[in-house]
Amino acid sequence: MNAQNDTPGQLLEAMRQANPLVQCITNYVAMNIAANVMLAAGASPAMVSAVEEAGEFAGIAGALTVNIGTLSASWIAGMKAAAAAANGAGKPWVLDPVAHYATGFRRQVTAELLGLKPTIIRGNASEIMALAGHSPRGQGVDSGDPTYAAEGPAMALAQQQGCIVAVTGEVDFVTDGRRTVRILGGSPVMPRITALGCSLTCLVGAFAAIRPEAPMEATVAALALFAAAGEDAARTANGPGSFQPLFLDRLASLTGAELDAQMRISTL
Ligand SMILES: Nc1ncnc2c1ncn2[C@@H]1O[C@H](COP(=O)(O)OP(=O)(O)O)[C@@H](O)[C@H]1O
Ligand SMILES: Cc1ncsc1CCOP(=O)(O)O
Numbered sequence: 001m002n003a004q005n006d007t008p009g010q011l012l013e014a015m016r017q018a019n020p021l022v023q024c025i026t027n028y029v030a031m032n033i034a035a036n037v038m039l040a041a042g043a044s045p046a047m048v049s050a051v052e053e054a055g056e057f058a059g060i061a062g063a064l065t066v067n068i069g070t071l072s073a074s075w076i077a078g079m080k081a082a083a084a085a086a087n088g089a090g091k092p093w094v095l096d097p098v099a100h101y102a103t104g105f106r107r108q109v110t111a112e113l114l115g116l117k118p119t120i121i122r123g124n125a126s127e128i129m130a131l132a133g134h135s136p137r138g139q140g141v142d143s144g145d146p147t148y149a150a151e152g153p154a155m156a157l158a159q160q161q162g163c164i165v166a167v168t169g170e171v172d173f174v175t176d177g178r179r180t181v182r183i184l185g186g187s188p189v190m191p192r193i194t195a196l197g198c199s200l201t202c203l204v205g206a207f208a209a210i211r212p213e214a215p216m217e218a219t220v221a222a223l224a225l226f227a228a229a230g231e232d233a234a235r236t237a238n239g240p241g242s243f244q245p246l247f248l249d250r251l252a253s254l255t256g257a258e259l260d261a262q263m264r265i266s267t268l
């Protein structure tokens, strides 16, 4: 099968079939919801971050995701060991640079992680703009910029890093520096639930694990699944609280055919 020709729905079915093991080094806020998102969608998450085992585990897992949300000194060595081991084993790895522009500590660690050449970077618009050298209007972990403002910076960052860049928000945008895709869907309630972006980063890892040769298509499939499940869950949710279980249920119940029929993706 040619991964470039697979639809997001076909990739969803293939991901569920493979049930890929994904090493998720994510923050304390995200760990529980991210693991539940992964299990609901059909992947197998493992939150393994200690330096004593992170590199070894990256050799076992199909993909690695690294998120700097609740960064402290003890996390950094594990992140670097895992990223280096993933590179050495030819496994894709995804960077989520949460609030990287907020402090000098985060900026420094993010620069070091970028040096380890992530396969995919996924962030909100403010995070991607700041990574590309633009001034963000976000605060802390929350974006204050629209996706369209981050499209040019995302393309420049993808070219500079030689990787896939995904910007999420009201509209999602994915680029390899040359090709670009926009994904519509989701719900305005999604940024009002903590760590959904972090969870999406882990899910990008699940799709990348089954299509390491096609990380752009893998990223689009993960974002399309979130967009469709989020849109559906929001239809009956009464707010952020009731949205969460409905969203997990829809991540689990959406079929590949339903995803392909519902998704709104435009290739520019
Ligand atoms: N206003 C919005 N309308 C629809 N979907 C949204 C909106 N804001 C965020 N999302 C969705 O929420 C998910 C998390 O993205 P985002 O909030 O940008 O990440 P982060 O939590 O890292 O800031 C993505 O699937 C994104 O498409
Ligand atoms: C609230 C918070 N604080 C540190 S990490 C984190 C979670 C951020 O999650 P997301 O980037 O998905 O909004």
Ligand SMILES: [Mg+2]
Binding pocket: 096, 098, 123, 124, 141, 197, 198
């Ligand atoms: Mg985030």
